[in-house]
Amino acid sequence: MTTDAAVARATASATGALLGRPWAWLCVLGIAAADAAGAAASDVTVTHTLRPMLASLLLLAVAVAYRLADRNLRIAEMTEAAALWIAFSAAGCVLTYLCARLDWPLRDAALVRLDRALGFDWTAWWRWTGRHHVATLLALAYASLPAQLVLCCVVLPLLDGDRTGELFWTALLSLLVAAAIAGLLPADGAYVSFGLADRADWLADARLLRSGAPATFMLPAMKGIVALPSYHTVLGVLFIYSWRGAGGLTVAATAWNLLMIVATVTAGSHYVTDVIAGLALAVATIAAVRGVRQAFGHSAIAPG
Template sequence: MSFLAAQYHHRFTVDPIRAAPAIASLVALGSALAIGRYTARPRLAAGATAFLQMTLFTLLGVVLAYALAANAGRLWDARLAAADRAIGFDWPVVLALLDTCPPVIWLLGLAYHSLTLQMIVVIVALSGMGKFDTLRIMVCAAILSGFVTILISGLTPAMGNLFDPSRYAHLWPSIAWLEQGLISGLRDGSRRVLDLSMLMGIVSFPSFHATLAAIFIWAFGAMPRLALPGRAWAILTIVATPVFGGHYGVDVIMGLVLAPPALRAARRLTRHRQSFHRVDSALPA
């Protein structure tokens, strides 16, 4: 469906050479899954399955986001900025204050850009500890909420909460600032070749960064030794998202609102699979 959407009105093509790393990753993960199942190593199989599903979601989800951006209507930035002002977000003041604290910038910046690393840690830890039910719910919730944010963003396209980093002494360029050309190219038709090795998230409202970090907070809670540092790491990511992701405050709020229903829906969707495994494990050998 994502690739079909990419052909609606605006025909996209895939760079075959740059698609090779993505294909190689899928083959490697599929091989690890097969080995885990063949050798009866459930932890390897669970981890490989989770990584394979998240990789596929990233590829298909970003393709869908690009297709929706290419067909999107008027930008919502004025309305999102007005909503921020209405609830008291004064970004010029926040940015000026943050620019005076380089250590805080580094801490928050590294937290924001470590979301993929957080996902790796969560998947490896949950699969390594044999917490397969939690892993399954987390991955399902991440994929469900991810596609929901992409679909909503297609109806509410935005460039993001942009600020010029050259006006500040220490602040880093936000992702929204760096992706201006990509979004403009998708909208005006000049970007129609998909580089699967450099797929960038372009969703502004709601913030999937915030949603995924909130889901990780829930997942870290299933691992007592990692709960405190893991949750602190994810919370820092959420705090950093408006500045380093170039999000409006309402983007982050909406992203956080999406996490609980995504987890509830994922728990229901995976309940049958969990029950099957419990019955199967109770059968005599």
């Protein structure tokens, strides 16, 4: 073995000892670099990035410290997972904004027609949920995404298999696809189509992006602007899949995330077509990640 090869191997070994998921971090850094380049090219500025960055680095430092001390690697995995999700969420959110900058024609009219062809009356469903006091429960389910991610970071490392890595890779792959689709097939959403535009708190950001004018956004205040496909639906399916075979946790996670998926229509201003597309994307990404693991071995993705 040459000296250079030995050094490279030692470096890779040291990196693996410090970071449980080096490839995942590399992908997130790649998205962040693409964000920086895209923002500079399209006159978009993102501010207030320091706190999320520091939170991610602090959690990562805890994970590295536990690995170096060779103590309680479960805690190392939990804290690294949390750090990774904070960084990924920030980079992914900026990516969706930059894709909206493409300003392709809005597809709301076509999505309304598709919903009607499926026999779904969005306005009737909105009124029914309001009359039967279901709207509050649906809104609660829809808003549970951050809490569910925290729960996944804490509990999934305690279960069998690399569920933490599996959830991350399926979420990352599906986000890349969803951001691209949303950029090419943008929509204002059902609230705008059905006279509820005052509820669409993301609309000002989306329209500013599509205008091409110089734009500045605060990272903590950025919204979910992906309409088609519904990324809430994608994550709902991925959560259900991640909790499989876990007894009572499986039942609870399945019931709650099915409710969250239903909630995307009224609480998330989605067309049913958005939800169907989200279901299809989630299934496709699960199949893709499983296929890679089966073809190249579990270690092809599991370490990071």
